[in-house]
Amino acid sequence: xxxxxxxxxxxxxxxxxxxxxxxxxxxxxxxxxxxxxxxxxxxxxxxxxxxxxxxxxxxxxxxxxxxxxxxxxxxxxxxxxxxxxxxxxxxxxxxxxxxxxxxxxxxxxxxxxxxxxxxxxxxxxxxxxxxxxxxxxxxxxxxxxxxxxxxxxxxxxxxxxxxxxxxxxxxxxxxxxxxxxxxxxxxxxxxxxxxxxxxxxxxxxxxxxxxxxxxx
Numbered sequence: 001x002x003x004x005x006x007x008x009x010x011x012x013x014x015x016x017x018x019x020x021x022x023x024x025x026x027x028x029x030x031x032x033x034x035x036x037x038x039x040x041x042x043x044x045x046x047x048x049x050x051x052x053x054x055x056x057x058x059x060x061x062x063x064x065x066x067x068x069x070x071x072x073x074x075x076x077x078x079x080x081x082x083x084x085x086x087x088x089x090x091x092x093x094x095x096x097x098x099x100x101x102x103x104x105x106x107x108x109x110x111x112x113x114x115x116x117x118x119x120x121x122x123x124x125x126x127x128x129x130x131x132x133x134x135x136x137x138x139x140x141x142x143x144x145x146x147x148x149x150x151x152x153x154x155x156x157x158x159x160x161x162x163x164x165x166x167x168x169x170x171x172x173x174x175x176x177x178x179x180x181x182x183x184x185x186x187x188x189x190x191x192x193x194x195x196x197x198x199x200x201x202x203x204x205x206x207x208x209x210x211x212x213x214x215x216x
Contacts (some may be wrong), residue, residue, distance in 0.1 A: 106125075
């Protein structure tokens with residue numbers, strides 16, 4: 001057998017051996033992926049290692065997304081109940097802050113990366129998913145338009161008894177969206193500490209204050 005024939009035999013043997021090796025299961029591939037992530041990631045700045053260990057709700061929603069199988073209704077209800085329990089009203093009793101600061105927060109995409117220093121202020125990056133004010137021409141469409149958010153919902157006076165249900169709902173949605181939609185793509189701004197309570201108050205004002213350009 002010459003060298004070329006020997007090489008052909010060696011390659012063929014390798015290929016046959018590879019074909020006979022069973023493909024890893026989905027669970028094995030998931031474990032391999034997690035192992036690679038665990039070795040590759042490091043905690044730095046605002047990026048912490050808990051990102052590679054999803055909480056139970058994230059795990060369930062990711063599994064549903066991967067398999068294309070909708071969550072069981074009881075599982076979805078349990079997720080919503082767990083997240084609803086995390087929502088707390090503002091400590092000072094005030095739901096609305098300054099809409100001008102709310103606009104700045106909505107515009108800012110800063111925060112939660114390894115280059116962001118500990119303690120630095122995060123933005124909400126709200127325009128990445130929503131239309132909000134008409135002045136901003138660049139916005140995402142992953143979420144619904146929020147233009148005229150308060151006006152369309154009849155909020156003429158955010159402090160009135162009539163407006164209380166929508167004000168409290170909006171607060172809850174910003175604080176922890178999964179309380180209302182088990183696998184919502186919306187960040188859990190309050191629950192995960194992305195925005196402070198004061199920042200959420202400012203975004204509330206952007207959406208609900210009649211003086212906000214959003215409601216003109």
